[in-house]
Structures are given as C-alpha cells and as structure tokens.
Amino acid sequence: MALEQKPPDLEIGPPITGLEGSDDEPIIAITEPLWRIRLRLLWRSFKKNWGLFAENRIGLVGLFVIAIFAVMAIAHPILMATAWGGDNREIYDPVIGYDAVVKEFTVVEEVTDPLSEIELIDARFTNINAQVGDVIEQPQQPASPSSRHLLGTDPLGRDVLSQLMFSTRAAFFLGMVAALVTVFIATTVGSIAAFFRGFVDAFLMRVADLILLMPLIPILIVIGGFWTIELWQLGVIIGILNGFGGVAIVLRSQALAVSVKPFVDAARVAGGSRWHLIFRHVIPNVLPLSFLYMMFGVTEAISLEAILSFFGLLNVEMSWGLMISIAQAEGYLLRGLDVWWLLFPAGLAVTFLAAAFFLVGRAMDEVVNPRLRKR
Amino acid sequence: MTEARVEVKDLEKRYPVQKSVFRSAKDFIHAVDGINFRIDPGESLGLVGESGCGKTTTGRMLVKLLEVTGGEVLLQDSGEVIDISHITDKDDLKRFRSDVQMIFQDPFESMNPRRTVYDTIAEPLTVQRIGTVPDREAKVAELLNLVGLTPAESFMFRFPHELSGGQRQRVAIARALIVDPTFVVADEPTSMLDVSIRISVMDLMLKLADRLNVSYLYITHDLAVARYMCDRIAVMYLGKIVELADTEDLLGHPMHPYTRALLSAVPVPDPSYQRPPVEIKGGISKSINPEPRCRFYDRCPIAREDICGVQDHPPLEEKAPNHWVACYLVDKQPA
C-alpha cells in the first residue's frame, strides 16, 4: 500500500535511556572538528604506508631520481632569473638563445677530427682566402662542454643544460596530465562497469577491448600527421587510450571484487544510493591500485613524448625528444660519441625519469598488494 | 491477536537458469518457494536450515537486497502497513530503510576497511540526511556506549583493522540500530566469532531487542544458537518452511521428520548424552524445477509413495497449538 500523505521528516530519535551504563555515561563531546580528526587519520595512514614503501630500496631510489629531476625543473626558472637572466638571456634561453663559441680550427682537405679541423670549403665561408694548413677562428656549434656551457651547445648554438632543465617541466607536466586522465577514466569506467554489470559492463568492456587493440604509436603518428599536437593534448590522448583500455580492465576486476563485499550490501541497507556506493565504497577501495597504474602511466607518457617529438609531431617549444630530434636533423645522431652532449643528456633523462616512475610504481605495488609484501 | 510487525505472504524467489543469451529461461531455481510467517513486535524468529535451504535469500529479500519475484512482505510502520516488495515511492523507501536494518555474518568484510567506526555507524544517517553533524556525533557516541564500546571517543575514529572480531560485530549492531529500526534481519551474526565472544554479542542483541522493542529475523544454521536467541523457530528445507513453532516446543517435540533428523544430528557438549540416530537418506537435492511432490520425499525415512509422492508439497498446517508442520503424515493433535 502506498502512503497517501508525505511522511514526516525523519529525525534522530530521542536518547535511548534505561540501559545500564548509559545513564551515568555522559554523552561525549567531541572537542575537535571532524575535518581536523580526518586530517590526523590521513596523516597517520600516510605515515604507515610510507613505512611500508620505505622498506623497499628500489622505490626510494626511484623517488630520489624523481626528486633530482624536480629540483632541475624548479631550478631552471630561478637560474633564468639570476645567472642566466638579464643580458645572458640571449645566450642561455633554451629556445631562442644563441652563443657561437669561437674556436681555432686547422684547415684540412679531409676532416678526421671535427672538433679541431675544418674542411677547406667550409673554411672559405668564414675566410675566403683560407688555405689548407691555416689556423682560422671559427664560431663553433655544436660546441663541446666548457665552463660557459656545462653540457655544451646544440647544433643551433643553444645551451644544452638549459634545454635539459627546461624540458624537465614539460616531461612532468605531460606525465601528470596523462596519469591523471588515465586514473580518472580507468577508475570511473572500471567501477561503473563492475558495479552495474550486465549490459553496461559488457558495453564498456568491449569498448575497452577495441581501444586496447589500437596500436598507440601509429595512431599518434597519424593524428600528428593531420594536426600538430600540443603537449596537453598528447597527455589527454594517452590518458584516454590508456585509461579506457588496459587499465580500465584491470581496475574493473578489482572493483568487481570490491562490489560484492558485504560492506557494500551493508551500505545499501543503510539506504545509500548507487552513486554513494560507487563513490564512497567501491572507488576508495580501487584507488590504491589506480595510483599504482598512474605511476606506470607516467612512464609510458614520458617515453611516448620522446618518440613523438623525435618525429617532430609535437608542438612543443623544447623537450628531450626534440633535443634528440634536432641532433638527428643536423646529422649528429650517428656521428658517434664525439658529440655525446647532444644525445646522452636528453636520452638518459628520458630513461632515468621513466624508469624512476616505474620503480616507484613497483614499490607502491608492494604497499597496495599485501601478498607481495615481504614478511 | 496483536498486529504483526512483519508479515510474509507466499514469498517467492526464483532464479532463471539461463541456457542461452537469446532464449528466455525455461528452468528456474526455486530458492524460496512460497513461504509464510509473521513476526510480532519485540519477537525474535529464528530461521534455521542447512546451507542452500533459502534462509539467507529470505533475509536478503526482507531488506530489499534481492528483488522479490512473488508474494508480499508487509511491514508495520507506525500504524500503517507498507508492502516492501512493491515500494515505488522515494519517501516510502526512505522510511523503509530506517525501519528495517540488517546485521551481516562476517564482521571482517561488512565494514569498509577505509572508513572509520564513526563513518560506518553514522552511514545510515549520512546517506538519508538525518540530523546535523553534531547530532550524528552524539548519536554515534550514544550507540557506542550502548553496545559496550566505551569510552566511545576512543573507538569512534578507529579503523576496522584496529578492532577485534567481537568489537566489529558490536559496531555492526550499532550501525543497524542507529536509525531506531523496528525490525532487524540478523544473518548468522555470531557464526564467525569465537565461543567466548559469541555469548556477549548474543546477550547484547537480546538486551537491545528487549529495551528497544526490536523484532529480529535471526538466520542461523546452529540450532543451539537459535534456541538461545529466538522465541520461535522456523525450519527451512529447499525453499519451504517445513516446521514452525515456539522454540522449546520445536526442540522438545519436533514433528516434521526433517526437523527430527536435524535435531538428532546436532552434537551436544556432554559426552554422556546419547543422541538418537539420525534418520535421513541421501544428500540434499537441487531445487531446479522441483517435482510436484513433497520436497523432502527423497530423503524422508517415513515417506509413503501413495501420499507424499503423488501430491504437491504439503501445506504448512497448525497440527498442535502454535505448532505448524508441513507434512501429510503428521497427525493433527488435539489442542
């Protein structure tokens, strides 16, 4: 029988009296506001998880490497404002800076040592009267490391160290955008699929299968062929493809395990709506795993950025991939180790930062997944 | 006769056994197959039976965790009667959620590991938007005192893993009682607890039922526990109630052959006690499209082919005062 009139507003019932122990027990007054208590609890659980994380050396190494890069990223604008700023800006700006280091070269017929010899034809651009055997002064780019340019200059005469530090920001930015988008999409899609099951689940998972089947790099190359991708767009694209694909499938299975737990039923009996159940019970228990995949997502995004910049498909001022790309365009890629500062700083930065996030992810895996924990 | 707080009429739950995605199901599992009972205010009814008999399904239907496929469940709500199986109105649902609560079996799994005791207990208030935050805090503290978790402020912001099994089950009881329900379904609330803790939790539930005038549907496989907790006991077998009587009457004078077998199989903590032999044949059968005869026919030691094998499952009849039995072969006793 449906009720005709509106039920009265529900109120908290009167205190239950007449029970031993409850009469003289004063109803406690909580002296602190709830948010302060929650903050303290959060801090405590962070400390506990940090303890677990710190047990793992690999994770600490990863964190240390990330910290170094973070310092580099922060230091760059500071340097640009101080030591590299003012008049020096023209020299040290990572994009428009230019510094031709003048150096003495011996004019030869055939170059054997490009750092001290110059071919006759090239020498005549500087001095029309140059002869073989002369020593002429010639601005050098790329220039090898010196006290002025700790990591030398690139083929266009720009400071490599400045470029390297400047690009760190782009790497972090891209990694974060990609990872956040991945986690947001994967957690939502996975939890919703697991919670509603049936048609919703089947539909979302088939979409995930389709996305999983798409080869990421060729697709990005094709997209890049049509229009220039901005860095944040790349982050979003990687996030969507990653988040809706493999990660969503993994998180769905975790969410499936959570959503059949009795505490979800208990919340349902308490009167919780579907969204309450999903956002308060399912997602919080899936999130630790999400963060884990977020770390792996950063790794992937950084590597992808390098690949795309290398192909010149990304609209970015400066990045590690672009640094290598420029070296390649000027013909220095396969020249060997004599121009190492053009390849190693950027190449190693990509490798180290990507690896560092991966290692942190591995260590987090042990915190999140007690079965992997050492006793 | 007073008004029943909960009245269950021909309650039924059938699950389709899907053979193919494109064909609608022809076979059904009759998990609960037309059961009737009533629970009075302040009364505790025990629902006992072996695993798979449909007792948990029944409990979950009464709290709307499962859809009812047939019959009705009538709930007394301050003078009005709501059919909870057909609630469409949002306000009715809200009232239902504060009238009927549930205590779950597993104290380790029935609390979200990432939420504090306060969050867990206050959840019904939070999601139903009852009271202000200070009101809720006071109410949670009061309930923590009530269930014996004192001092309340030291328990309020603990996480489930910081509590023992018994303490968790006390939290579960507090959560169920915070909205002042009139009817609580308790699904094996003590079966995961150690003996020594079990009694204090059962005592707590009894005490609260008495003081708050709560009715329980107490689901258990343990007849000894049911005897301690319940005023009346209903015995279920393959989706049917086969016997329903006052606790001591049922244990002292079981009439249905299944109840008798069940009772004689319960071990007794007294080495000198000799149990009667367990008279039952074979193992439990499936409840997919049951044959039109007594559900217990295959296993019954006294079944007669000409009576039990040819007629539909016997109806639950009052064979003695307040003693209901579903068996053709049990004679009606004079009052």
Add this chain to the structure above:
Amino acid sequence: MTTPLVEDSTGGLKTGDTLLEVDNLIMRYKTKQGYVSAVEDVSFVLHKGEALGLVGESGCGKTSVALSLLRLQADNGEILGGEIRLGGKDLVPISEDEMRRHRWNDVSMVFQGAMNSWNPVYRVGDQIKEALDLHWPERLNRAETRQRIGDLFALVGLDSDAQDRYPHEFSGGMRQRAVIAMALSCNPQVIIADEPTTALDVIVQDQILKELKKIQADLNMSIIYISHDIAVIAEVTDRTGVMYAGKMVEFGDTGDIFSAPRHPYAWLLLSSTPSIVGPRRKLAPLEGEPPNLLDPPSGCRFNPRCPFATDQCRVEEPPLRDIGDDHQVACWNYEQVPVGITSGSVV
C-alpha cells in the same frame, strides 16, 4: 604385494600403548615485532587407538601444535624446545629428508579447509595417486593404485568408482570424505584432523564424524581432533586437552573435563556454550579478549580474564599438575572453580 592394501596399522603396538609423546614443546613464530609464542611448553601423550581432542579458540595454538607434530609450521615458525617422540624416536632433531618419510606414512593430517583445496582440473583419484606415488614405500602399478584408492574410498563411505570423478562433481561431504581417504592412503598410525567438519552442515557433519569413529575402531587408529567446537570434541574424543594462548591449561578424560572442568577457562568456555538439550539457561559470557602472544601477560596467561585470579596468578605461572585420575590442570586456584557447568540462572 608385501603391504596389505588396507591394514590395521598396529605397528606392533597394542591398544593403549604409548604411541606419540609430546614433551615441553615450544614453537614460536618470528615476526618483525618479535617472537609470537604460539605453542608454549605443551606436553601430552597419545595412546594407540585413542581419540584425543585439542580444543580452544582461534589463535590458542591448537593448529600450531598439529603443524609442529608434522614439522610443517610456517617458514617463520621455529621449534625452540621440547621433544616429539613417535614410538620412542624424537622427530625434532631429524633431518628434513627423514621427516618426509614419517609424514603421511606415520603421521598424516586432514588440513583445515582441505576439502576446498582439491585441484579442479584433475580427477580426485589422480590427486590421491600423487600422494601415493610420493609416500608409498614401493611403486604401485596402475591396477594396484586403482585398487588401493577404491579400497580407501570404500573405507570412508564413498563409491569406489568415484575416484574417476572431478572435485566439482562431489558434494561438500564427499570432498571431505575423499580428503580423509587421502590422509589414510599410506596407513598412518596417527591422523590429525584439523576442524574436519567445520564448513559442513550438521547432518553431513554427523555422517563424517561417525565415519571417522568407525575407521578409528576398525583400523585401531589414533586420531587427534582439533576443533573450536566443544560439542564435536565432546562427542568423538576419549581424552581432551584445553588450550589457551599457546598453553595447555587442562588435560584429562573427556568425560571428566566436560562434567567437571577444573580450569577457570575450561569452565567458562563450557558454561558459555549453548546446547539444544538440557534446561534453557543463561550463559556466562567470557569477558575480555585473548592476549597478544607477542607480549603475553605475566604469570598465568588467563589471569586478566579470570574471575578467580589472585596476586599469585599475576606473578607466577602455574604448572600443569596432576590432580588425580589422569587429570591435569594449570591453575593455582582450581579448587575454587564450581563443579559442574550448569551455572547461571535458568531462563
């Protein structure tokens, strides 16, 4: 064939002879926070043909005792003292290789939850065959293996041909019977049954317990039952040990312990167990929680929860001492414990 397929595993002993002696066994688990004293100074004797029960709540060390007997405790568990003598031979110092020969052949175990650990993709018979291949003294050919498994199945009340079926085709009771058949496969002298009926319904539980009793009588087997269910222990055992927090607190004839427990814990445990027979009575709750075994209380481990505790109990640990009739109690004040368990008022 030299070994009969199903034999009376007397091992040259007569009923009532001492078969297994456990002396002052100490087993602790090493954890980051320190040692967890899981089994502390536990001693008992198992006779030939006897059913012995170890009863206590979860975490009391009863399963740890069983695992120590087979030296199968978890990797971080160490036997730090005591002797486990099987037919006079101490099993504690022997090598792992030698121990492996005793496992299954002399002492076998029905593990808790084993009925749910059958591998779903192999036939039940093939999984028992694996145990036979590993432990049976001589190599059996196909027909002999089939014959033996068939005999074992008949012994536990299963159809001999059921060995060709897969675990999912078995009901819970049948799976547990097959587990028992597997434990019997190498004619052990002792079977340790850890919670053998816990997940089963009462009617099936009754059948399994009857089957175990019958096997015990037919083969003159010794069985150690481990259970938290006092009623089960009361039904099937001859003698009972009550454990609390890693210690044996009371040991004696099952009838004596159940009619007049002398240790306060045993008394409270029995007083708080509901039953379907006898008068309906108010049960006495046991207040408090079991102690943390990383740092057990000083003196008697039960003293914080004990209604009879005195200053002595808080300082001095009571030894397990004889109080006559093969009845031992570890309590300073056992005389104060009321006789009989029908305490409290009748409701």
